[in-house]
Amino acid sequence: MEYSDRKAAFANGAKTYNTGKPCKNGHTTFRYTTSGTCAECITGTRALFVPVAKSPADTEQRQIMADVTANIMDQKFRVFHQDAIALMTMAEALCVARWPAAPTSMFRVKAAATGGAAGTAMYKVRIHPDDTLTMRRVAEALIAQHSRTSSQLAEMRQAAITRAAELVDLPDDEVYTRDPR
Numbered sequence: 001m002e003y004s005d006r007k008a009a010f011a012n013g014a015k016t017y018n019t020g021k022p023c024k025n026g027h028t029t030f031r032y033t034t035s036g037t038c039a040e041c042i043t044g045t046r047a048l049f050v051p052v053a054k055s056p057a058d059t060e061q062r063q064i065m066a067d068v069t070a071n072i073m074d075q076k077f078r079v080f081h082q083d084a085i086a087l088m089t090m091a092e093a094l095c096v097a098r099w100p101a102a103p104t105s106m107f108r109v110k111a112a113a114t115g116g117a118a119g120t121a122m123y124k125v126r127i128h129p130d131d132t133l134t135m136r137r138v139a140e141a142l143i144a145q146h147s148r149t150s151s152q153l154a155e156m157r158q159a160a161i162t163r164a165a166e167l168v169d170l171p172d173d174e175v176y177t178r179d180p181r
């Protein structure tokens, strides 16, 4: 039989009882004798701790980020200081082409240039190993351009930045502001 009050349920060894009145959360189901707690309230509390399955989009994003982490590497290329932004923007554009769904912050490295010499320095970028040759050619071309006149150079540099900016947001100017000389 079902008891309508807790004392009676307890006295008779019944595990549950039902007052017929709503609990503080408005449930009208039975309560447990030992705690006096509404059964539906307990079920609801348990539901809060059941792990929610990750959505497919979350899983895919985690896999992409894991792939970036496993494959991206730091590499250094020598360019003139004024070409550093063009160099790193090109590196970032290559990463975006390779991992379009990954956050671009994964492609950026904040590091001071090293090995300053004659207006140039080694600048660190993050790239996929397969893009090493492409980046080496970019760096060599940027160096070679300095045999041209300054106005030709500025024009070509701007063209490179504009082209890269079509693919990615330009990085913060502050990234390579430290002069290694």
Ligand SMILES: [Zn+2]
Pocket (backbone or CB within 6 Å): 023, 024, 025, 026, 027, 038, 039, 040, 041, 042
């Ligand atoms: Zn309840």
